[in-house]
Amino acid sequence: LAKTTQPISMDSYEGQEVNITCSHNNIATNDYITWYQQFPSQGPRFIIQGYKTKVTNEVASLFIPADRKSSTLSLPRVSLSDTAVYYCLFFGSSASKIIFGSGTRLSIRP
Amino acid sequence: DTAVSQTPKYLVTQMGNDKSIKCEQNLGHDTMYWYKQDSKKFLKIMFSYNNKELIINETVPNRFSPKSPDKAHLNLHINSLELGDSAVYFCASSQDLAGGPDEQYFGPGTRLTVT
Numbered sequence: 125l126a127k128t129t130q131p132i133s134m135d136s137y138e139g140q141e142v143n144i145t146c147s148h149n150n151i152a153t154n155d156y157i158t159w160y161q162q163f164p165s166q167g168p169r170f171i172i173q174g175y176k177t178k179v180t181n182e183v184a185s186l187f188i189p190a191d192r193k194s195s196t197l198s199l200p201r202v203s204l205s206d207t208a209v210y211y212c213l214f215f216g217s218s219a220s221k222i223i224f225g226s227g228t229r230l231s232i233r234p
Numbered sequence: 235d236t237a238v239s240q241t242p243k244y245l246v247t248q249m250g251n252d253k254s255i256k257c258e259q260n261l262g263h264d265t266m267y268w269y270k271q272d273s274k275k276f277l278k279i280m281f282s283y284n285n286k287e288l289i290i291n292e293t294v295p296n297r298f299s300p301k302s303p304d305k306a307h308l309n310l311h312i313n314s315l316e317l318g319d320s321a322v323y324f325c326a327s328s329q330d331l332a333g334g335p336d337e338q339y340f341g342p343g344t345r346l347t348v349t
Contacts, residue, residue, distance in 0.1 A: 167340025215335035
């Protein structure tokens with residue numbers, strides 16, 4: 125099973141770009157990489173998903189190198205409302221396994 | 235018009251009791267899940283159902299049993315509750331997995347406290 129490593133916490137300031145990296149050395153061929161955001165007392169919320177290279181949507185970008193042993197979530201120009209816990213998630217294409225990372229607590233300061 | 239709803243939001247009970255948590259989704263999704271989030275905020279998959287068929291069953295004690303009366307509901311029954319069952323339980327749903335993983339929509343969670 126793929127195991128993940130994320131930084132426990134990160135701090136940044138409003139308007140900055142934030143990059144959160146998830147390491148997953150033994151990711152399987154069929155695993156997709158997904159990132160979720162969770163606010164206190166709420167369920168996780170989908171941010172972005174990818175398999176390889178780069179994916180971009182209206183809120184974030186996801187960079188996955190060729191070896192797929194890590195992935196980086198990039199949040200452009202963060203605001204105070206981006207303060208949350210961010211999880212990377214591995215999801216086998218056959219739904220045989222779903223593994224959440226331990227989460228990164230991101231704190232944004234004015 | 236909440237997409238994924240859970241009841242109750244809070245549940246306090248004593249050891250040894252049996253309890254149920256209900257989950258409903260109005261998104262027309264084919265797959266539903268139950269997750270457990272412990273006090274350290276680790277999220278772990280417990281079960282998932284696709285078209286009323288169990289497709290994942292992690293190493294969860296058999297005191298926990300999912301029951302799906304129809305595609306829109308996946309309830310979680312817990313027998314003989316233990317202190318270690320205290321956690322937040324999240325229900326989620328997603329579209330058909332046949333073409334690969336899809337975005338999961340999570341409910342607001344049920345905070346279970348066993349005393």
